[in-house]
Amino acid sequence: xxRPVNPSFDPAILLTDGRSATLISASCPKCxxxxxxxxxxxxxxxSQTRDSQLPTTGIVRTYCRIAxxxxxxxxxxxxxxVELSPQVIVQGVMDGAVEIGDRVALVTRQIPMxxxxxxxxxxxxxxx
Amino acid sequence: MSPQTHTMPRRPVYVAxxxxxxxxxxxxxxxxxxxxxxxxxxxxxxxxxxPEVEVVIAGVVGSDMGAAPSIVHELGWTGVxxxxxxxxxxxxxxxxxxxxxxxATGRASVAVAVGCGSLASALGNAGSPQGRIDLAAIxxxxxxxxxxxxxxxxxxxxxxxxxxxALAVVAKNLRNASLNPLAQRRxxxxxxxxxxxxxxxxxLRRAECCPIGxxxxxxxxxxxxxANGGLAVRVAAATSATDxxxxxxxxxxxxxxxxxxxxxxxxxxxxxxxxxDLIELHDAFSVExxxxxEDLGICPPGQAGKQLLEGQFDVGGRVAVxxxxxxxxxxxxxxxxxxxxxxxxxxxxxxATGQRQHSGARNGLAQMIGAGGSCYVQILRGEEAx
Numbered sequence: 001x002x003r004p005v006n007p008s009f010d011p012a013i014l015l016t017d018g019r020s021a022t023l024i025s026a027s028c029p030k031c032x033x034x035x036x037x038x039x040x041x042x043x044x045x046x047s048q049t050r051d052s053q054l055p056t057t058g059i060v061r062t063y064c065r066i067a068x069x070x071x072x073x074x075x076x077x078x079x080x081x082v083e084l085s086p087q088v089i090v091q092g093v094m095d096g097a098v099e100i101g102d103r104v105a106l107v108t109r110q111i112p113m114x115x116x117x118x119x120x121x122x123x124x125x126x127x128x
Numbered sequence: 129m130s131p132q133t134h135t136m137p138r139r140p141v142y143v144a145x146x147x148x149x150x151x152x153x154x155x156x157x158x159x160x161x162x163x164x165x166x167x168x169x170x171x172x173x174x175x176x177x178x179p180e181v182e183v184v185i186a187g188v189v190g191s192d193m194g195a196a197p198s199i200v201h202e203l204g205w206t207g208v209x210x211x212x213x214x215x216x217x218x219x220x221x222x223x224x225x226x227x228x229x230x231x232a233t234g235r236a237s238v239a240v241a242v243g244c245g246s247l248a249s250a251l252g253n254a255g256s257p258q259g260r261i262d263l264a265a266i267x268x269x270x271x272x273x274x275x276x277x278x279x280x281x282x283x284x285x286x287x288x289x290x291x292x293x294a295l296a297v298v299a300k301n302l303r304n305a306s307l308n309p310l311a312q313r314r315x316x317x318x319x320x321x322x323x324x325x326x327x328x329x330x331x332l333r334r335a336e337c338c339p340i341g342x343x344x345x346x347x348x349x350x351x352x353x354x355a356n357g358g359l360a361v362r363v364a365a366a367t368s369a370t371d372x373x374x375x376x377x378x379x380x381x382x383x384x385x386x387x388x389x390x391x392x393x394x395x396x397x398x399x400x401x402x403x404x405d406l407i408e409l410h411d412a413f414s415v416e417x418x419x420x421x422e423d424l425g426i427c428p429p430g431q432a433g434k435q436l437l438e439g440q441f442d443v444g445g446r447v448a449v450x451x452x453x454x455x456x457x458x459x460x461x462x463x464x465x466x467x468x469x470x471x472x473x474x475x476x477x478x479x480a481t482g483q484r485q486h487s488g489a490r491n492g493l494a495q496m497i498g499a500g501g502s503c504y505v506q507i508l509r510g511e512e513a514x
Contacts (some may be wrong), residue, residue, distance in 0.1 A: 003344050009261050037263055041374035062285070064277035065330040070268050071261050076330075079268045081278055081379060091267040091379035100285045113261050120266040 009111055009118040013037050015053070021108045021121045025088060028050040034087040038083040055124075056106045057126045058084035064097050074122065080104065080123050093122040137458040141231045143361040144238075144354040145174025146471040150344035151459030153270075153489040154246075155342045159191060159463070162344035164202035166464070168176060170346040174354055177467065181348070187223030189462040189465045190249030217412065218498030219243060219464030220345060221368070225504060227349050228366045235349045244344040245460035251340070258284050261344035269379045270501070273337055276413035277329035278380075282329065283415060287431065292316060294414040294434025298335055298456055300442060301411060305453025307484040312341045312459030336414035338455040345376035345467035347474075359490075359510035361474045364397035364412035368504040375422070386423035393505040394425075399491060401425035404447050406476050406492035408469035411454040420495055421449065448486035451476060466486060466504060469494035477510035 005018035015022040016045045018114060026049035028042035034052065035043050042049050063080040070077055070093060078094040082104055105126040108119050140394045147169025149155070150161050155326070157165075163186065171178060186196040191203050196210035213221040220243030227241035264270040283289045299319040305311035325335035353360035371382035375495050394400055399425055407423070411417040418432040426447060427435050435441065441449035452458040452472035455465060473492035475481050 009266060013263060033373070035373070043197065043377070059246065062278040062282040063334070064281055065327075066268065066271065066272055066274050066277070067326075067328055067330075068271070069275070071265050077268070079274050079278070081376065083375070087375050089263065089376035089379065091376075093266070093267055100281070109266075111261050111266055 006110065006119045007115050009075045009113070014119070014121055016108055016119045018119055019108060021106045022083070023054040023090065023106065024055060025054045025123065026050070029060045034085060034091060036088045036092045042121060054088055054090070057103055058082040058101055060098055060102045060104055062100060063094065072109055082123055095122060095124040098125070129241065138232050139234065139351055140364040141354070142350050142353050142484070143180065143347055143363065143474045145170040145172070145176060145348035146346070146474045147173055148310055148468055148471050149343045149492045150310045151341045151343035151461055151464070151468070152341065153312070153341050159344065160195065160198045160202055162342070163199045163242045163346065166244070166344040166346035167199070167203060167240055167242050170348045174350070175215065175356070176238060176350070179206050180196055180238050180379070181206070181208050181240050182195055182238050183227065183230045184242065184267040185223045185227045185230070186210060186241045187214070187218050187219035187241065187463045187467065189214060189241035189245040189247055190213045191245050199244070212377050215502055216498035216500055217247070217410065217462060218466055218496040218504050220468070221496040221504035222505070223369060224347060224467055224470055224506065225366045227347070228363050231349045231351050232262050236434050237348045239349045240346060241349065241467060242344065242346040243464035243467040244338055246342040246459070247340045247460070247461035248342070261390050265396055267379060272327070273329040273332055273482040274411065275380055276415055277332035280331050280415040280417060283418065284434070287433070288432040289418070291428070292319060293418060293437060294336055295319050296298045296437050297411060297414040297417045298322055300436070301450050301454040301457040304443065304451050305457030307482065308453050308458060311453040311457055312339055313453065313457040314495045332413060332415070338412045338460045341461050343459065343461045343464050345464040346513065347467055347472055353513050355513070356462040360513045361477050362508045362509050362511055363506065364399070365393040365507040367392045368502060371501045379499065386420050386497070386503065389503045389505045390424045390495070393493070393507050397507040397509065399507065404491050404493050405489040406448045406451065406473055406486055407447060407495070408452060408492070409450065409495040410497045411450060411456050412460060414456065417449065417454070424493065424495065427493060430459070443484050443486050448489070449482050451481065451486055456469070465495045466494065468506070469496065471505065474510045477508060
Protein backbone atom coordinates (compact mmCIF):
# COMPACT_ATOMS: atom_id res chain seq x y z
CA UNK A 1 0.00 0.00 0.00
CA UNK A 2 1.35 3.45 -0.87
CA ARG A 3 0.89 5.92 1.93
CA PRO A 4 -0.20 9.34 0.77
CA VAL A 5 2.39 12.09 1.14
CA ASN A 6 1.07 15.09 3.01
CA PRO A 7 1.97 18.36 1.30
CA SER A 8 4.49 20.81 2.71
CA PHE A 9 2.91 23.42 5.01
CA ASP A 10 4.57 25.97 2.70
CA PRO A 11 6.27 24.68 -0.48
CA ALA A 12 8.19 27.96 -0.82
CA ILE A 13 9.92 27.25 2.51
CA LEU A 14 10.03 23.47 2.97
CA LEU A 15 10.87 20.79 0.37
CA THR A 16 9.64 17.39 1.54
CA ASP A 17 8.68 13.94 0.29
CA GLY A 18 7.02 13.25 3.63
CA ARG A 19 10.14 11.64 5.14
CA SER A 20 13.05 14.00 4.49
CA ALA A 21 12.98 17.77 4.90
CA THR A 22 15.04 20.54 3.32
CA LEU A 23 14.63 24.23 4.04
CA ILE A 24 14.83 26.68 1.17
CA SER A 25 16.85 29.86 1.60
CA ALA A 26 17.59 32.84 -0.59
CA SER A 27 21.13 33.59 -1.71
CA CYS A 28 22.30 36.96 -2.93
CA PRO A 29 24.65 36.77 -5.93
CA LYS A 30 25.93 40.28 -5.22
CA CYS A 31 26.76 40.35 -1.49
CA UNK A 32 26.70 36.59 -0.70
CA UNK A 33 24.05 36.99 2.00
CA UNK A 34 21.98 33.88 2.75
CA UNK A 35 18.49 34.47 4.15
CA UNK A 36 15.76 32.34 5.66
CA UNK A 37 12.89 32.33 4.89
CA UNK A 38 13.57 32.95 1.19
CA UNK A 39 12.76 36.37 -0.24
CA UNK A 40 12.90 37.82 -3.74
CA UNK A 41 15.27 40.66 -2.89
CA UNK A 42 18.29 40.69 -0.62
CA UNK A 43 17.58 41.99 2.90
CA UNK A 44 21.06 43.49 3.00
CA UNK A 45 21.68 45.01 -0.45
CA UNK A 46 18.33 44.76 -2.24
CA SER A 47 19.59 42.71 -5.20
CA GLN A 48 17.46 39.96 -6.73
CA THR A 49 18.09 36.64 -4.95
CA ARG A 50 18.02 33.03 -6.09
CA ASP A 51 16.71 30.03 -4.17
CA SER A 52 19.22 27.85 -2.36
CA GLN A 53 19.02 24.98 0.12
CA LEU A 54 20.18 25.05 3.73
CA PRO A 55 22.24 22.26 5.34
CA THR A 56 20.03 19.69 7.04
CA THR A 57 22.04 19.52 10.28
CA GLY A 58 23.23 22.26 12.61
CA ILE A 59 24.27 23.21 16.15
CA VAL A 60 21.83 24.13 18.93
CA ARG A 61 22.54 27.68 20.10
CA THR A 62 19.78 27.91 22.72
CA TYR A 63 16.52 26.28 23.71
CA CYS A 64 13.57 26.51 26.10
CA ARG A 65 10.67 24.36 27.22
CA ILE A 66 7.25 25.97 26.92
CA ALA A 67 4.13 25.18 28.90
CA UNK A 68 1.70 25.73 26.05
CA UNK A 69 0.90 23.93 22.80
CA UNK A 70 2.03 24.57 19.25
CA UNK A 71 0.40 23.15 16.12
CA UNK A 72 1.05 19.42 16.25
CA UNK A 73 2.84 19.55 19.63
CA UNK A 74 1.40 19.25 23.13
CA UNK A 75 3.15 20.76 26.18
CA UNK A 76 5.77 20.62 27.42
CA UNK A 77 7.25 21.59 24.05
CA UNK A 78 11.00 22.04 23.60
CA UNK A 79 11.92 24.80 21.16
CA UNK A 80 15.44 25.05 19.79
CA UNK A 81 17.35 27.66 17.83
CA VAL A 82 19.70 25.91 15.46
CA GLU A 83 22.58 27.40 13.48
CA LEU A 84 22.26 25.68 10.11
CA SER A 85 24.87 27.91 8.51
CA PRO A 86 26.96 30.87 9.73
CA GLN A 87 24.31 33.18 8.25
CA VAL A 88 21.13 31.33 9.21
CA ILE A 89 19.64 30.40 12.59
CA VAL A 90 16.27 28.61 12.47
CA GLN A 91 13.82 27.92 15.30
CA GLY A 92 11.65 24.83 15.62
CA VAL A 93 10.22 22.11 17.82
CA MET A 94 12.76 19.58 19.15
CA ASP A 95 12.01 15.89 19.61
CA GLY A 96 13.61 14.73 22.86
CA ALA A 97 16.15 16.21 25.24
CA VAL A 98 18.79 18.65 24.06
CA GLU A 99 21.65 20.81 25.29
CA ILE A 100 23.38 23.86 23.83
CA GLY A 101 26.10 22.71 21.45
CA ASP A 102 24.34 19.50 20.38
CA ARG A 103 24.26 18.67 16.69
CA VAL A 104 20.69 18.15 15.52
CA ALA A 105 19.06 17.25 12.22
CA LEU A 106 16.07 18.63 10.41
CA VAL A 107 13.10 16.22 10.52
CA THR A 108 9.54 16.24 9.26
CA ARG A 109 6.63 16.79 11.62
CA GLN A 110 2.97 16.21 10.84
CA ILE A 111 0.85 19.31 11.44
CA PRO A 112 -2.95 19.16 11.63
CA MET A 113 -4.59 21.75 9.35
CA UNK A 114 -8.30 21.52 9.98
CA UNK A 115 -9.42 18.09 8.76
CA UNK A 116 -6.18 17.62 6.77
CA UNK A 117 -2.59 17.10 7.82
CA UNK A 118 0.41 18.83 6.30
CA UNK A 119 4.13 18.29 6.67
CA UNK A 120 6.13 20.77 8.68
CA UNK A 121 9.64 20.62 10.10
CA UNK A 122 11.35 20.29 13.44
CA UNK A 123 14.60 18.93 14.82
CA UNK A 124 15.88 15.70 16.39
CA UNK A 125 19.26 14.54 17.61
CA UNK A 126 21.59 13.88 14.73
CA UNK A 127 23.11 10.43 14.30
CA UNK A 128 26.30 11.98 12.90
CA MET B 129 23.59 58.60 5.57
CA SER B 130 22.35 56.20 8.20
CA PRO B 131 18.72 55.10 7.77
CA GLN B 132 18.37 55.51 11.53
CA THR B 133 15.90 58.27 12.27
CA HIS B 134 16.54 60.66 15.09
CA THR B 135 15.41 63.95 16.44
CA MET B 136 18.17 66.52 16.58
CA PRO B 137 16.53 69.36 18.46
CA ARG B 138 16.87 72.43 16.30
CA ARG B 139 15.65 74.37 19.29
CA PRO B 140 15.51 73.12 22.86
CA VAL B 141 12.56 70.95 23.86
CA TYR B 142 11.44 70.79 27.48
CA VAL B 143 9.15 68.42 29.34
CA ALA B 144 6.87 71.03 30.89
CA UNK B 145 4.20 68.76 32.33
CA UNK B 146 3.52 65.08 32.96
CA UNK B 147 0.46 63.10 33.96
CA UNK B 148 -0.77 59.53 34.05
CA UNK B 149 -3.58 57.37 35.32
CA UNK B 150 -2.87 54.43 37.58
CA UNK B 151 -2.00 51.34 35.55
CA UNK B 152 -4.40 48.47 36.24
CA UNK B 153 -5.54 45.20 34.72
CA UNK B 154 -8.61 46.97 33.38
CA UNK B 155 -10.21 50.41 33.66
CA UNK B 156 -13.92 51.05 33.39
CA UNK B 157 -13.42 54.32 31.51
CA UNK B 158 -12.83 54.10 27.74
CA UNK B 159 -9.33 54.86 26.46
CA UNK B 160 -10.21 58.33 25.21
CA UNK B 161 -11.40 59.37 28.68
CA UNK B 162 -8.30 57.94 30.32
CA UNK B 163 -6.14 59.79 27.79
CA UNK B 164 -7.99 63.07 28.36
CA UNK B 165 -7.52 62.65 32.10
CA UNK B 166 -3.79 62.15 31.70
CA UNK B 167 -3.57 65.23 29.46
CA UNK B 168 -5.49 67.33 32.01
CA UNK B 169 -3.03 66.25 34.70
CA UNK B 170 -0.04 67.01 32.47
CA UNK B 171 -1.40 70.46 31.56
CA UNK B 172 -2.08 71.27 35.23
CA UNK B 173 1.42 70.06 36.11
CA UNK B 174 2.93 72.38 33.52
CA UNK B 175 0.66 75.34 34.21
CA UNK B 176 -0.51 75.29 30.59
CA UNK B 177 -4.08 75.80 29.35
CA UNK B 178 -5.61 73.41 26.81
CA PRO B 179 -6.11 76.14 24.14
CA GLU B 180 -2.33 76.74 24.15
CA VAL B 181 -1.68 73.23 22.79
CA GLU B 182 -0.72 73.41 19.11
CA VAL B 183 -0.49 69.71 18.22
CA VAL B 184 -1.51 66.39 19.80
CA ILE B 185 0.19 63.10 18.92
CA ALA B 186 -1.69 60.12 20.35
CA GLY B 187 0.01 56.76 20.71
CA VAL B 188 -2.90 54.34 20.58
CA VAL B 189 -3.13 50.54 20.49
CA GLY B 190 -6.24 48.47 19.93
CA SER B 191 -8.52 51.37 19.04
CA ASP B 192 -11.15 52.16 16.47
CA MET B 193 -10.43 54.74 13.78
CA GLY B 194 -10.20 58.41 14.71
CA ALA B 195 -8.74 57.91 18.16
CA ALA B 196 -6.83 61.21 18.27
CA PRO B 197 -9.75 63.59 17.57
CA SER B 198 -11.93 61.64 20.01
CA ILE B 199 -9.36 62.34 22.73
CA VAL B 200 -9.20 66.01 21.72
CA HIS B 201 -12.98 66.35 21.89
CA GLU B 202 -13.00 65.05 25.45
CA LEU B 203 -10.93 68.11 26.36
CA GLY B 204 -12.47 70.75 24.11
CA TRP B 205 -13.11 71.41 20.45
CA THR B 206 -10.23 73.84 19.90
CA GLY B 207 -9.47 72.55 16.42
CA VAL B 208 -5.92 71.55 17.39
CA UNK B 209 -4.30 69.20 14.81
CA UNK B 210 -4.12 65.64 16.12
CA UNK B 211 -3.34 62.19 14.81
CA UNK B 212 -2.52 58.75 16.15
CA UNK B 213 0.62 56.68 15.81
CA UNK B 214 1.18 52.99 16.58
CA UNK B 215 4.37 51.00 17.04
CA UNK B 216 3.50 47.95 19.18
CA UNK B 217 4.92 48.15 22.71
CA UNK B 218 6.82 51.31 21.75
CA UNK B 219 3.67 53.19 20.71
CA UNK B 220 3.93 55.81 23.47
CA UNK B 221 7.62 56.29 22.70
CA UNK B 222 6.75 56.95 19.06
CA UNK B 223 4.20 59.58 20.10
CA UNK B 224 6.80 61.23 22.31
CA UNK B 225 9.43 61.40 19.58
CA UNK B 226 6.96 62.83 17.06
CA UNK B 227 5.72 65.49 19.50
CA UNK B 228 9.32 66.32 20.32
CA UNK B 229 10.09 66.72 16.63
CA UNK B 230 7.13 69.09 16.25
CA UNK B 231 8.53 71.41 18.92
CA ALA B 232 12.15 71.06 17.84
CA THR B 233 11.39 72.05 14.26
CA GLY B 234 9.16 74.98 15.18
CA ARG B 235 5.93 73.38 13.95
CA ALA B 236 4.51 73.87 17.45
CA SER B 237 5.60 75.66 20.59
CA VAL B 238 3.41 73.49 22.81
CA ALA B 239 2.86 69.83 21.90
CA VAL B 240 1.13 67.01 23.73
CA ALA B 241 2.12 63.36 23.47
CA VAL B 242 -0.44 61.00 24.96
CA GLY B 243 -0.61 57.22 25.07
CA CYS B 244 -3.58 54.95 25.73
CA GLY B 245 -5.15 51.62 24.85
CA SER B 246 -4.36 48.11 26.01
CA LEU B 247 -2.26 45.50 24.25
CA ALA B 248 -4.83 43.00 25.51
CA SER B 249 -7.29 44.15 22.87
CA ALA B 250 -4.57 44.47 20.23
CA LEU B 251 -3.28 40.96 20.87
CA GLY B 252 -6.84 39.65 20.85
CA ASN B 253 -7.23 40.99 17.32
CA ALA B 254 -3.87 39.70 16.13
CA GLY B 255 -4.46 35.98 16.40
CA SER B 256 -3.94 33.90 13.28
CA PRO B 257 -7.10 32.83 11.52
CA GLN B 258 -8.17 29.42 12.74
CA GLY B 259 -6.39 26.64 10.93
CA ARG B 260 -3.74 28.88 9.40
CA ILE B 261 -0.36 27.27 9.73
CA ASP B 262 2.64 29.38 8.84
CA LEU B 263 6.32 29.52 9.76
CA ALA B 264 5.65 31.66 12.84
CA ALA B 265 3.07 29.19 14.14
CA ILE B 266 5.01 25.97 13.66
CA UNK B 267 8.35 27.38 14.83
CA UNK B 268 6.92 29.11 17.92
CA UNK B 269 8.28 32.44 16.72
CA UNK B 270 4.96 34.08 17.60
CA UNK B 271 5.47 33.39 21.33
CA UNK B 272 7.38 36.29 22.95
CA UNK B 273 8.02 34.44 26.25
CA UNK B 274 9.82 31.69 24.32
CA UNK B 275 12.18 34.18 22.69
CA UNK B 276 13.22 35.59 26.06
CA UNK B 277 13.38 32.21 27.76
CA UNK B 278 15.93 31.32 25.08
CA UNK B 279 17.84 34.54 25.75
CA UNK B 280 17.91 33.69 29.47
CA UNK B 281 19.16 30.15 28.71
CA UNK B 282 21.85 31.52 26.43
CA UNK B 283 23.09 33.99 29.06
CA UNK B 284 23.14 31.28 31.73
CA UNK B 285 25.20 29.08 29.38
CA UNK B 286 27.55 31.72 27.96
CA UNK B 287 28.20 33.74 31.11
CA UNK B 288 27.38 31.30 33.89
CA UNK B 289 24.71 33.80 34.95
CA UNK B 290 22.68 32.42 37.86
CA UNK B 291 18.92 32.03 37.63
CA UNK B 292 18.79 34.42 40.58
CA UNK B 293 20.04 37.31 38.44
CA ALA B 294 16.84 37.49 36.39
CA LEU B 295 14.73 36.88 39.49
CA ALA B 296 16.57 39.75 41.20
CA VAL B 297 15.37 42.02 38.39
CA VAL B 298 11.80 41.11 39.31
CA ALA B 299 12.40 41.52 43.05
CA LYS B 300 13.97 44.97 42.53
CA ASN B 301 11.25 46.20 40.21
CA LEU B 302 8.45 44.94 42.46
CA ARG B 303 10.16 46.66 45.40
CA ASN B 304 10.32 49.94 43.44
CA ALA B 305 6.69 49.60 42.35
CA SER B 306 5.57 49.00 45.93
CA LEU B 307 6.54 52.67 46.45
CA ASN B 308 4.75 53.86 43.30
CA PRO B 309 1.03 54.46 43.85
CA LEU B 310 0.39 54.40 40.08
CA ALA B 311 1.94 50.95 39.54
CA GLN B 312 -0.09 47.87 38.60
CA ARG B 313 1.79 45.45 40.90
CA ARG B 314 2.45 47.10 44.23
CA UNK B 315 3.46 44.18 46.43
CA UNK B 316 7.15 43.59 47.02
CA UNK B 317 8.10 39.91 46.79
CA UNK B 318 11.47 38.67 48.07
CA UNK B 319 13.75 36.85 45.66
CA UNK B 320 13.53 33.59 47.63
CA UNK B 321 9.76 33.55 47.14
CA UNK B 322 10.07 34.23 43.40
CA UNK B 323 12.06 31.00 43.00
CA UNK B 324 8.85 29.04 43.52
CA UNK B 325 6.96 30.84 40.74
CA UNK B 326 5.86 28.25 38.15
CA UNK B 327 7.77 27.86 34.91
CA UNK B 328 6.08 29.51 31.94
CA UNK B 329 8.73 28.95 29.31
CA UNK B 330 11.55 27.24 31.18
CA UNK B 331 13.90 28.76 32.35
CA LEU B 332 11.54 31.78 32.46
CA ARG B 333 9.01 31.80 35.29
CA ARG B 334 5.56 33.29 35.23
CA ALA B 335 6.66 36.03 37.67
CA GLU B 336 9.33 37.10 35.17
CA CYS B 337 6.72 38.21 32.60
CA CYS B 338 5.12 41.65 32.71
CA PRO B 339 1.38 41.99 33.14
CA ILE B 340 -0.65 43.47 30.30
CA GLY B 341 -2.86 46.18 31.65
CA UNK B 342 -4.63 49.41 30.88
CA UNK B 343 -4.00 53.09 31.50
CA UNK B 344 -2.92 56.36 29.95
CA UNK B 345 0.01 58.76 30.22
CA UNK B 346 0.67 62.20 28.77
CA UNK B 347 3.52 64.65 28.42
CA UNK B 348 3.43 68.36 27.50
CA UNK B 349 6.47 69.51 25.54
CA UNK B 350 7.42 73.16 25.13
CA UNK B 351 10.07 75.24 23.43
CA UNK B 352 10.47 77.43 26.51
CA UNK B 353 11.71 76.04 29.81
CA UNK B 354 8.92 75.59 32.36
CA ALA B 355 8.72 78.19 35.11
CA ASN B 356 8.14 75.76 37.97
CA GLY B 357 11.04 76.97 40.09
CA GLY B 358 12.91 73.67 39.92
CA LEU B 359 15.15 71.94 37.43
CA ALA B 360 14.08 72.28 33.80
CA VAL B 361 13.87 68.86 32.18
CA ARG B 362 15.26 69.12 28.65
CA VAL B 363 14.98 66.44 25.97
CA ALA B 364 18.64 65.92 25.06
CA ALA B 365 17.95 63.10 22.58
CA ALA B 366 14.95 61.30 21.10
CA THR B 367 15.85 58.68 18.54
CA SER B 368 14.74 55.37 17.06
CA ALA B 369 15.51 52.68 14.49
CA THR B 370 14.11 49.46 13.07
CA ASP B 371 15.80 46.06 13.04
CA UNK B 372 18.58 45.30 10.58
CA UNK B 373 18.86 41.90 8.98
CA UNK B 374 20.73 39.33 11.10
CA UNK B 375 21.20 35.53 11.00
CA UNK B 376 18.30 34.81 13.39
CA UNK B 377 15.94 37.33 11.76
CA UNK B 378 13.36 34.60 11.10
CA UNK B 379 12.93 33.95 14.83
CA UNK B 380 14.45 36.67 17.02
CA UNK B 381 14.72 40.44 17.37
CA UNK B 382 17.83 42.26 16.16
CA UNK B 383 20.33 41.79 19.03
CA UNK B 384 22.27 44.94 18.10
CA UNK B 385 19.44 47.45 17.86
CA UNK B 386 19.55 48.88 21.39
CA UNK B 387 23.30 49.41 21.17
CA UNK B 388 22.94 51.22 17.83
CA UNK B 389 20.12 53.50 18.96
CA UNK B 390 21.74 54.25 22.32
CA UNK B 391 25.03 55.18 20.65
CA UNK B 392 23.17 57.73 18.54
CA UNK B 393 21.32 59.05 21.60
CA UNK B 394 24.53 59.48 23.61
CA UNK B 395 26.10 61.35 20.69
CA UNK B 396 23.09 63.65 20.33
CA UNK B 397 23.00 64.35 24.07
CA UNK B 398 26.76 64.80 24.37
CA UNK B 399 27.01 62.35 27.26
CA UNK B 400 28.16 58.78 27.84
CA UNK B 401 26.54 55.87 29.64
CA UNK B 402 28.68 56.75 32.68
CA UNK B 403 26.80 60.05 33.04
CA UNK B 404 23.41 58.42 33.56
CA ASP B 405 21.72 58.48 36.96
CA LEU B 406 18.43 56.85 35.91
CA ILE B 407 17.25 54.33 33.33
CA GLU B 408 13.71 53.23 32.51
CA LEU B 409 13.95 50.28 30.13
CA HIS B 410 11.85 47.63 28.42
CA ASP B 411 11.74 44.78 30.96
CA ALA B 412 8.72 42.99 29.51
CA PHE B 413 10.60 39.84 30.50
CA SER B 414 13.13 39.88 33.36
CA VAL B 415 16.18 38.93 31.34
CA GLU B 416 15.65 41.84 28.98
CA UNK B 417 16.76 44.24 31.71
CA UNK B 418 20.10 42.43 32.04
CA UNK B 419 20.65 42.33 28.28
CA UNK B 420 19.67 45.94 27.62
CA UNK B 421 21.83 47.28 30.48
CA GLU B 422 24.80 45.77 28.67
CA ASP B 423 23.56 46.99 25.27
CA LEU B 424 23.20 50.50 26.73
CA GLY B 425 26.86 50.39 27.76
CA ILE B 426 26.17 50.38 31.50
CA CYS B 427 28.38 47.33 32.02
CA PRO B 428 30.40 44.85 29.93
CA PRO B 429 28.67 41.81 28.38
CA GLY B 430 27.88 39.18 30.99
CA GLN B 431 28.25 41.53 33.97
CA ALA B 432 24.72 42.90 34.40
CA GLY B 433 23.51 40.03 36.57
CA LYS B 434 26.47 40.26 38.94
CA GLN B 435 26.18 44.05 39.22
CA LEU B 436 22.42 43.86 39.73
CA LEU B 437 22.84 41.33 42.54
CA GLU B 438 25.39 43.74 44.11
CA GLY B 439 22.68 46.43 44.21
CA GLN B 440 24.30 48.73 41.65
CA PHE B 441 20.94 49.30 39.91
CA ASP B 442 18.88 49.89 43.06
CA VAL B 443 17.53 53.29 44.06
CA GLY B 444 20.63 54.80 45.69
CA GLY B 445 22.95 52.59 43.63
CA ARG B 446 25.36 53.50 40.81
CA VAL B 447 22.51 54.04 38.34
CA ALA B 448 18.89 53.47 39.38
CA VAL B 449 17.07 51.23 36.90
CA UNK B 450 13.29 51.09 36.55
CA UNK B 451 12.55 53.11 39.67
CA UNK B 452 8.90 53.15 38.54
CA UNK B 453 8.80 49.36 38.73
CA UNK B 454 9.35 48.94 35.00
CA UNK B 455 7.05 47.00 32.71
CA UNK B 456 7.16 44.03 35.09
CA UNK B 457 5.70 45.93 38.02
CA UNK B 458 4.51 49.43 37.06
CA UNK B 459 2.82 47.69 34.14
CA UNK B 460 2.70 47.64 30.35
CA UNK B 461 -0.61 48.78 28.85
CA UNK B 462 1.01 49.41 25.45
CA UNK B 463 -0.03 52.87 24.31
CA UNK B 464 1.04 54.55 27.54
CA UNK B 465 4.14 52.55 28.46
CA UNK B 466 6.85 54.64 26.80
CA UNK B 467 5.29 57.85 28.11
CA UNK B 468 5.09 56.42 31.63
CA UNK B 469 8.87 56.09 31.41
CA UNK B 470 9.10 59.81 30.61
CA UNK B 471 6.74 60.61 33.51
CA UNK B 472 9.00 58.68 35.89
CA UNK B 473 12.29 60.17 34.65
CA UNK B 474 10.86 63.70 34.79
CA UNK B 475 9.45 63.24 38.29
CA UNK B 476 12.75 61.75 39.48
CA UNK B 477 14.80 64.62 37.99
CA UNK B 478 12.47 67.06 39.76
CA UNK B 479 13.17 65.17 42.99
CA ALA B 480 9.48 64.48 43.55
CA THR B 481 9.09 60.68 43.67
CA GLY B 482 9.04 60.40 47.47
CA GLN B 483 10.30 57.15 48.96
CA ARG B 484 11.67 55.81 45.66
CA GLN B 485 13.64 59.00 44.92
CA HIS B 486 17.16 58.45 43.56
CA SER B 487 19.11 61.27 45.16
CA GLY B 488 20.71 63.81 42.83
CA ALA B 489 19.20 62.39 39.64
CA ARG B 490 20.03 64.66 36.69
CA ASN B 491 20.40 62.48 33.58
CA GLY B 492 17.84 59.82 32.66
CA LEU B 493 17.46 57.46 29.71
CA ALA B 494 14.32 55.70 28.48
CA GLN B 495 14.46 52.66 26.17
CA MET B 496 11.58 50.75 24.57
CA ILE B 497 11.39 47.88 22.10
CA GLY B 498 8.44 47.47 19.75
CA ALA B 499 7.62 44.16 18.12
CA GLY B 500 8.40 44.03 14.49
CA GLY B 501 10.88 45.38 15.46
CA SER B 502 11.96 48.79 16.53
CA CYS B 503 13.79 50.51 19.37
CA TYR B 504 13.38 53.97 20.88
CA VAL B 505 15.77 55.80 23.21
CA GLN B 506 15.30 59.18 24.84
CA ILE B 507 17.66 61.05 27.14
CA LEU B 508 16.35 63.70 29.54
CA ARG B 509 18.61 66.14 31.40
CA GLY B 510 17.80 68.28 34.39
CA GLU B 511 19.18 71.77 34.01
CA GLU B 512 19.08 74.90 36.11
CA ALA B 513 16.33 77.10 34.69
CA UNK B 514 17.90 79.85 32.56
